[in-house]
Amino acid sequence: MTELPPPGNAPHQDVPPSHRGPEHEEPPAFARELWNTRVGFILAAVGSAVGLGNMWRFPYYTAEHGGAAFVALYILLTFALGIPLLLAEMTVGRRTRLSPIGALRSAAGRAWVPMGYLFVAAGFLILAFYSVIAGWVTRYAVGIIFTGFPDDPGAYFTAISSGTEAIGFHLFFMTLTIAIVMGGVEKGIERASLIMMPTLLILVGGLAVWAATLAGSGEGYRFYLTPDIEEIFSLDTFSAAVSQAAFSLSLGMGAMLTFASYLSRQESLPREGTVIAFSDFGVAFAAGLVVFPVIAALGLQDAVGESTVGALFIALPGAFDAMGGLAGRIVGSLFFLALLIGAITSAISLLEVVTSSVIDEFGWPRKKAAVTTGIVIAIFGLWPALDLDALGAYDELTGKVMLPLGALGIAIVVGWVMKNPIGELVIGSSERMRTFFTGWLWMLRVVAPILLGLVLWTTVPDAVQAIGGLFR
Numbered sequence: 001m002t003e004l005p006p007p008g009n010a011p012h013q014d015v016p017p018s019h020r021g022p023e024h025e026e027p028p029a030f031a032r033e034l035w036n037t038r039v040g041f042i043l044a045a046v047g048s049a050v051g052l053g054n055m056w057r058f059p060y061y062t063a064e065h066g067g068a069a070f071v072a073l074y075i076l077l078t079f080a081l082g083i084p085l086l087l088a089e090m091t092v093g094r095r096t097r098l099s100p101i102g103a104l105r106s107a108a109g110r111a112w113v114p115m116g117y118l119f120v121a122a123g124f125l126i127l128a129f130y131s132v133i134a135g136w137v138t139r140y141a142v143g144i145i146f147t148g149f150p151d152d153p154g155a156y157f158t159a160i161s162s163g164t165e166a167i168g169f170h171l172f173f174m175t176l177t178i179a180i181v182m183g184g185v186e187k188g189i190e191r192a193s194l195i196m197m198p199t200l201l202i203l204v205g206g207l208a209v210w211a212a213t214l215a216g217s218g219e220g221y222r223f224y225l226t227p228d229i230e231e232i233f234s235l236d237t238f239s240a241a242v243s244q245a246a247f248s249l250s251l252g253m254g255a256m257l258t259f260a261s262y263l264s265r266q267e268s269l270p271r272e273g274t275v276i277a278f279s280d281f282g283v284a285f286a287a288g289l290v291v292f293p294v295i296a297a298l299g300l301q302d303a304v305g306e307s308t309v310g311a312l313f314i315a316l317p318g319a320f321d322a323m324g325g326l327a328g329r330i331v332g333s334l335f336f337l338a339l340l341i342g343a344i345t346s347a348i349s350l351l352e353v354v355t356s357s358v359i360d361e362f363g364w365p366r367k368k369a370a371v372t373t374g375i376v377i378a379i380f381g382l383w384p385a386l387d388l389d390a391l392g393a394y395d396e397l398t399g400k401v402m403l404p405l406g407a408l409g410i411a412i413v414v415g416w417v418m419k420n421p422i423g424e425l426v427i428g429s430s431e432r433m434r435t436f437f438t439g440w441l442w443m444l445r446v447v448a449p450i451l452l453g454l455v456l457w458t459t460v461p462d463a464v465q466a467i468g469g470l471f472r
């Protein structure tokens with residue numbers, strides 16, 4: 001047992017007396033790694049949140065679900081659901097200073113341990129297919145720099161998305177992820193985020209400014225920012241917006257929980273949570289400001305909503321290519337580079353959930369834990385790297401079932417089970433905020449279960465079908 005008691009003033013639930021530390025003592029310094037700086041934590045958390053979800057899924061969902069109507073709904077749900085759930089995960093993580101399995105055991109009791117396993121399983125499966133997509137991104141970034149654009153983007157995508165090449169780039173990407181996580185919280189994850197996140201922000205910001213100069217960009221903005229009001233009232237749109245609000249903030253599988261477990265007891269969680277949520281939305285919105293003008297400049301709007309991969313891997317390279325010459329090539333490779341950075345910083349946090357769980361539960365040293373879990377995940381990624389339907393099924397199962405279920409569980413744990421969750425939010429914030437915090441608790445108790453229940457109601461049948469289809 002390497003499980004540590006929550007320190008100081010935290011209530012001890014379900015921790016056997018023999019494992020309880022003296023009430024007044026902080027755990028020894030070597031007990032848990034910590035972020036070196038507050039900025040390091042924020043960038044790592046933003047890095048987890050910002051990823052393929054922002055630059056690929058968000059524009060695609062927006063195109064499919066009524067443009068600005070979807071964007072408005074998504075903003076609303078980020079406040080009503082995303083931020084409350086983010087704070088809930090952070091509360092459990094910092095209170096217990098443990099990775100998901102131990103954290104739930106300590107904050108909510110043994111009955112909730114299976115949910116910790118659900119989190120770890122979700123991290124496992126998401127990373128397995130996320131890494132395959134990240135492999136394509138790597139392939140595109142490298143290919144565009146060295147050999148230029150493919151003549152037939154559709155055929156090219158088919159050729160590289162499954163098979164030997166897909167496996168090769170998937171394994172390469174996993175190796176990179178493992179290498180960073182092996183380095184530890186401060187020397188691996190924090191250091192990588194400090195370099196990569198500012199680079200990504202500059203790239204996306206620069207690309208958005210550049211896209212404004214394109215002829216026809218106005219058409220793109222119109223498509224992006226004109227609401228199709230009818231869409232707001234469809235259950236499908238609603239459920240897509242709810243799941244995007246949770247997916248984009250990396251919620252429902254303990255990633256933010258784990259990152260917050262390395263956070264010192266001085267920072268204000270509401271303040272950090274707000275910064276993280278706004279940055280995440282900002283990058284998604286800016287990605288839309290790149291994608292829509294680029295696509296519209298070539299009249300390719302309809303291609304975006306057609307398939308989940310269409311926008312990014314087929315329409316965009318085609319659009320960059322049509323710009324011609326060096327400019328298209330430079331801008332195109334910068335776009336895929338930004339995407340790759342986003343994917344790496346998200347993949348790190350996915351692997352960290354699994355790795356830190358193994359460290360905490362089995363007492364393994366970090367390097368051994370990171371390499372072993374990384375290799376097993378890489379093996380699980382072979383199937384989606386060989387078969388696009390399998391990739392789709394991993395995506396459906398995690399995004400539509402496991403994450404909403406995990407988010408529902410966290411809402412219930414913090415809303416109804418855990419002792420004094422508000423005590424964790426008041427640290428570092430002013431007394432005046434207390435009313436807000438009570439409101440937060442009721443969002444978790446009532447609003448979140450209703451919204452997530454509704455999502456599960458619409459998504460579970462889809463997911464069952466996608467998975468069933470694999471075995472037919």
Ligand code: TRP
Binds near residue numbers: 052054247249346
């Ligand atoms: N938030 C990531 C993105 O937008 C994807 C993601 C979903 C994720 N759940 C996660 C990343 C959990 C890390 C951990 O691309």
